[in-house]
Amino acid sequence: MPRPLPKKISELKSVIGNVALTSHYMVEFAGLPGNLRRYLAERGIDSRYISETIGLLCSKAILPGSGFATADVVGNYMGVVEKFAHTRTYTPMSLEFYCDNNYRALKFVEHWMEFMSSGTEFGPDAVSNLTPGYYYRMQYPDQYKCDQTRITKFEKDHKKYIEYRFFGLYPLSLDSTTVSYDGSNVLKISATFQYERYVSGQSSSLAQFLNITGNKDGSPSGTGTGADALQRNNANLTYAGGKTADLSNKLDNGAAVKLTGTDYFGKGNTTILNSTAVTQSTISQSRKI
Numbered sequence: 001m002p003r004p005l006p007k008k009i010s011e012l013k014s015v016i017g018n019v020a021l022t023s024h025y026m027v028e029f030a031g032l033p034g035n036l037r038r039y040l041a042e043r044g045i046d047s048r049y050i051s052e053t054i055g056l057l058c059s060k061a062i063l064p065g066s067g068f069a070t071a072d073v074v075g076n077y078m079g080v081v082e083k084f085a086h087t088r089t090y091t092p093m094s095l096e097f098y099c100d101n102n103y104r105a106l107k108f109v110e111h112w113m114e115f116m117s118s119g120t121e122f123g124p125d126a127v128s129n130l131t132p133g134y135y136y137r138m139q140y141p142d143q144y145k146c147d148q149t150r151i152t153k154f155e156k157d158h159k160k161y162i163e164y165r166f167f168g169l170y171p172l173s174l175d176s177t178t179v180s181y182d183g184s185n186v187l188k189i190s191a192t193f194q195y196e197r198y199v200s201g202q203s204s205s206l207a208q209f210l211n212i213t214g215n216k217d218g219s220p221s222g223t224g225t226g227a228d229a230l231q232r233n234n235a236n237l238t239y240a241g242g243k244t245a246d247l248s249n250k251l252d253n254g255a256a257v258k259l260t261g262t263d264y265f266g267k268g269n270t271t272i273l274n275s276t277a278v279t280q281s282t283i284s285q286s287r288k289i
Contacts, residue, residue: 020153020155021155021156024153024154024155024156025061025151025152025153025154026055026150026151026152026154027054027055027058027061027095027149027150027151028051028055028148028149028150028151028152029050029051029054029055029146029148029149030050030051030146030148030149030150031146031147031148031149032050032146033142033143033144033145033146035115035139035143036112036115036143036144037050039111039115039118040107040108040111040112040115043107043111044102044104044107045104045107045108045111049104049108050108053104054097054104054105054108057097057098057099057100057105058095058096058097059096059097059098059188060094060095060096061093061095061096061151062093062094062095063151063153063164064090064091064093064151064164064166064195064198065090065091066088066089066090066091066198067088067089067091068085068086068087068088068089069085069086069087069088069089070083070084070085070086071083071084071086088197090195090196090197090198092172092192092193092194093166093192093193093194093195094190094191094192094193095190095191095192095193096188096189096190097109097188097189097190097191098186098187098188099177099186099187099188099189105189106177106189109171109174109189109191110174112144112170112171113171113174115139115143115144116138116139116144116170116171117136117137117138117139118136118137118139119136119137119138119139120134120135120136120137141168141170144170145168145169145170145196146166146168146169146170147165147166147167147168147169148165149165149166149169149195150163150164150165150166151163151164151166152164162200162201162215163200163201163202163203164198164199164200165198165199165203166193166195166197166198167195167196167197167198167199168195168196168197169193169194169195169196170193170194170195171191171192171193171194172192172193172194173191173192174189174190174191175189175190175191175192177189177190199213199214200214200215201213201214201215201216202214202215
């Protein structure tokens with residue numbers, strides 16, 4: 001390896017001057033099970049608040065981390081202890097929220113956790129939590145876990161970003177909140193969320209179709225937007241009434257029918273793809289769609 005050579009400041013500006021900032025991010029809660037949504041709605045936490053407002057009140061978030069649990073193997077080589085990974089582990093995620101004056105941010109976490117242990121309040125032998133001798137019965141995991149919560153870290157130009165989607169997410173603990181007469185400050189609540197796993201990169205159905213999930217975006221852009229992948233696939237998607245799309249190298253019979261079918265996108269001229277472009281492409285000349 002050659003010795004290190006000095007570099008000019010002008011050569012470093014393009015690297016040091018393009019660092020990510022911590023203050024541009026977005027948190028989205030979605031995919032809560034139906035019974036949980038109804039339970040929260042009865043307590044003033046409607047679906048719109050969950051999908052739009054609570055994420056804006058998240059004043060501090062942590063990008064997730066992970067690791068591997070390992071096992072030791074002795075005896076393959078004299079005097080050598082080998083380690084092999086066998087399980088991927090994920091660290092719990094802490095989120096901090098500004099509490100609105102209706103206390104809905106606090107109620108959101110509090111009643112989510114309350115629902116998780118509210119099995120005794122439902123069914124023919126339901127018991128109110130105000131009854132003496134009340135006991136807890138946990139809900140089934142598919143009743144309180146959600147798979148659509150996302151944290152998106154982006155830059156101020158909104159073009160470069162990285163997205164994390166969490167599977168099996170639920171609140172693990174709600175920290176005690178201190179109130180005091182010593183000056184008024186914004187009330188904040190802090191909660192820890194557990195999850196089964198996360199996926200880094202785009203995960204929408206459109207991203208899966210275009211094969212740009214998992215941050216598949218080659219150099220030199222590496223923006224996470226999938227721009228390079230779109231060019232490689234020669235797929236320029238537009239809304240109806242716009243430019244045509246050339247998907248001759250991308251679509252099979254079933255995909256072409258699904259993307260141009262009005263039953264997937266409502267009545268009338270509301271399809272994402274221009275059907276004329278599909279029928280005139282090379283795929284339609286060799287196959288019947």
